Amino acid sequence: MIKINENYLKLQASYLFADIARKVAAFQETHPERDVIKLGIGDVTRSLPPACIAAFHAAVDEMAADGTFKGYGPEQGYPFLREAIAKHDFQARGADIQPDEIFISDGSKCDTGNIQEIFALDAKIAIPDPVYPVYLDTNVMAGRTGSFNAGRYDGIAYLDSTAENNFIPALPSEPVDLIYLCFPNNPTGATISHDQLAQWVAYARDTRALILYDAAYEAFIQDESLPRSIYEIEGAREVAIEFRSFSKTAGFTGTRCAFTVVPKACRAFDEQGNSQALHPLWNRRHSTKFNGVSYPVQKAAAAVYSEDGQTQVKGLVAYYLNNAALIRKEIKGLGFECVGGENSPYIWIDGRKDSWAFFDQLLNEAGVVCTPGAGFGACGEGFIRISAFNSFENVQEALARIKTAIG
Ligand code: MLT
Numbered sequence: 001m002i003k004i005n006e007n008y009l010k011l012q013a014s015y016l017f018a019d020i021a022r023k024v025a026a027f028q029e030t031h032p033e034r035d036v037i038k039l040g041i042g043d044v045t046r047s048l049p050p051a052c053i054a055a056f057h058a059a060v061d062e063m064a065a066d067g068t069f070k071g072y073g074p075e076q077g078y079p080f081l082r083e084a085i086a087k088h089d090f091q092a093r094g095a096d097i098q099p100d101e102i103f104i105s106d107g108s109k110c111d112t113g114n115i116q117e118i119f120a121l122d123a124k125i126a127i128p129d130p131v132y133p134v135y136l137d138t139n140v141m142a143g144r145t146g147s148f149n150a151g152r153y154d155g156i157a158y159l160d161s162t163a164e165n166n167f168i169p170a171l172p173s174e175p176v177d178l179i180y181l182c183f184p185n186n187p188t189g190a191t192i193s194h195d196q197l198a199q200w201v202a203y204a205r206d207t208r209a210l211i212l213y214d215a216a217y218e219a220f221i222q223d224e225s226l227p228r229s230i231y232e233i234e235g236a237r238e239v240a241i242e243f244r245s246f247s248k249t250a251g252f253t254g255t256r257c258a259f260t261v262v263p264k265a266c267r268a269f270d271e272q273g274n275s276q277a278l279h280p281l282w283n284r285r286h287s288t289k290f291n292g293v294s295y296p297v298q299k300a301a302a303a304v305y306s307e308d309g310q311t312q313v314k315g316l317v318a319y320y321l322n323n324a325a326l327i328r329k330e331i332k333g334l335g336f337e338c339v340g341g342e343n344s345p346y347i348w349i350d351g352r353k354d355s356w357a358f359f360d361q362l363l364n365e366a367g368v369v370c371t372p373g374a375g376f377g378a379c380g381e382g383f384i385r386i387s388a389f390n391s392f393e394n395v396q397e398a399l400a401r402i403k404t405a406i407g
Pocket of ligand 1: 042132
């Protein structure tokens with residue numbers, strides 16, 4: 001008799017964003033006349049930068065001629081892209097990361113979800129609350145949690161991120177092995193300082209833990225004093241894996257390209273307590289289960305690092321941050337407390353009521369989709385997240401409608 005993986009039965013309903021999409025589709029079906037503005041899932045709306053498009057086209061032309069055609073590429077990514085990333089994203093900021101420590105993939109959602117496979121099933125997991133649901137759900141699927149009780153899974157060390165701690169969780173109060181951190185944070189938009197991040201690195205070194213650092217939103221950092229990479233912190237190479245993406249930076253949500261950095265010095269431990277390098281483990285996993293991102297997509301991603309690409313990408317980020325500034329201003333004007341939106345495309349709003357009820361109100365009365373904070377964890381209850389990824393005109397219109405609905 002074939003049996004299921006019963007851990008899946010512990011999962012809560014469906015994936016958050018699938019749940020929201022279903023609610024929105026149902027609303028549109030019953031209200032076909034209503035024009036819904038989506039400020040929910042962080043999906044970009046601006047087209048790819050022209051430099052990326054030109055590189056993409058040129059690479060497709062290469063695929064059209066036998067002499068330049070490419071079949072399977074290296075699973076870890078083409079050297080031209082790994083070298084550009086190492087130089088521009090890390091070495092230029094004093095972070096010692098080499099091209100062969102970078103693994104190109106088709107998304108940080110997959111990488112942050114898959115990385116847990118290389119760690120022991122009895123690893124104690126520390127997860128912020130609120131959190132991007134992928135970290136938690138994939139550990140539930142793997143069987144690292146007990147059942148769901150009163151809004152939380154047994155066996156997880158939750159790191160509360162609340163207004164009281166400025167949405168930067170305190171170090172764990174119990175021993176943990178694997179720590180998920182995300183800055184600029186999804187969903188709160190909070191950022192972490194160099195000193196605060198250094199405390200986490202020191203903690204991981206002292207306790208032989210490992211940090212999984214999701215920096216998918218680093219391009220939105222405007223405050224030059226903030227770290228963009230955990231490898232800007234001394235000692236992080238041994239204790240941290242970092243995730244980055246072209247999705248939000250360069251509009252690749254539909255094109256798919258991201259990367260994970262596993263430094264050669266990064267370690268975990270075997271049953272006997274001997275240090276084991278993680279780079280060969282992730283390399284083995286990646287090359288066994290993944291066949292590489294397509295050549296034209298990697299060429300398009302590499303164009304982000306050209307002079308024109310850099311200018312265009314900064315323009316995209318500035319465009320969305322301008323939306324974010326307007327959202328902050330108008331929401332504050334309505335008397336709500338909010339964080340984020342300054343170094344992040346997300347604005348985290350204290351709605352002062354049940355977050356799904358607020359979501360329903362905005363959808364029904366304003367035709368605006370947000371993300372209910374409770375979907376990101378128990379500490380998100382009472383909050384909603386508004387994304388700045390849409391056209392300026394739509395953001396203006398959404399805010400005007402919100403004002404009418406709840407002002
Ligand atoms: C979000 O809205 O939190 C993100 O778009 C989800 C993702 O990047 O997968």
